[in-house]
Amino acid sequence: MKVNQAEFIISAVGPSQYPMDALPEIALAGRSNVGKSSLINRLINRKNLARTSSKPGKTQQLNYYKINSDLFFVDLPGYGYAKVSKTEREKWGKFIENYLLHREFLKLVLLVIDLRHPPSKDDQAMYSWLKHHDTPICIVTTKADKIPRSKWQQHMKIVKETLGADKSDPVILFSSELELGKDELWQIIEQKIGY
Numbered sequence: 001m002k003v004n005q006a007e008f009i010i011s012a013v014g015p016s017q018y019p020m021d022a023l024p025e026i027a028l029a030g031r032s033n034v035g036k037s038s039l040i041n042r043l044i045n046r047k048n049l050a051r052t053s054s055k056p057g058k059t060q061q062l063n064y065y066k067i068n069s070d071l072f073f074v075d076l077p078g079y080g081y082a083k084v085s086k087t088e089r090e091k092w093g094k095f096i097e098n099y100l101l102h103r104e105f106l107k108l109v110l111l112v113i114d115l116r117h118p119p120s121k122d123d124q125a126m127y128s129w130l131k132h133h134d135t136p137i138c139i140v141t142t143k144a145d146k147i148p149r150s151k152w153q154q155h156m157k158i159v160k161e162t163l164g165a166d167k168s169d170p171v172i173l174f175s176s177e178l179e180l181g182k183d184e185l186w187q188i189i190e191q192k193i194g195y
């Protein structure tokens, strides 16, 4: 997809603020600091549209970015941030759960995982929950530039095994620094939104 226009629309704190455009939505889930904002910026070739978050985990909001008149990227609040209280976490859960379960325009969830480390318990829980609810998933392993190329396949294998990933779920090797995986990821997104 050629991105001609990309704009930040809203940080929605509840369903009444979700855009009414009826465009397909691609959500990004992952731990705080995993690189979701960087991934969006890389996909749309902007340095700073999606802010790389200064206060990870603090935000209880869905950040909507509109791409051309074709789709929205919806950046979900990062999970698994230690400084967030249990009540905050539970609130996070309900809010996101509602979005993921009931948003009719949601076409795909990009589950963003740090390629360097085995997926955390939170990553595993997220994956299982999404599978349980039959949500279409694409696993994106990012920060690949931070480990030697010779170890990429080995780390991908660990990610897939730790998540217990289905063979049918695409796994994309990504790096926001190297521009690695960008075309492959766009192909999957385009296919999902019938572009």
Ligand code: GDP
Pocket: 030, 031, 032, 033, 034, 035, 036, 037, 038, 039, 051, 052, 053, 056, 078, 142, 143, 144, 145, 146, 174, 175, 176, 177, 178
């Ligand atoms: P978010 O909290 O998931 O939105 O994560 P950010 O996009 O803000 O990224 C967190 C930190 O990781 C920032 O310092 C980014 O520059 C860095 N980062 C994100 N993606 C990559 C990547 O692919 N490679 C490298 N080397 N650093 C990255």
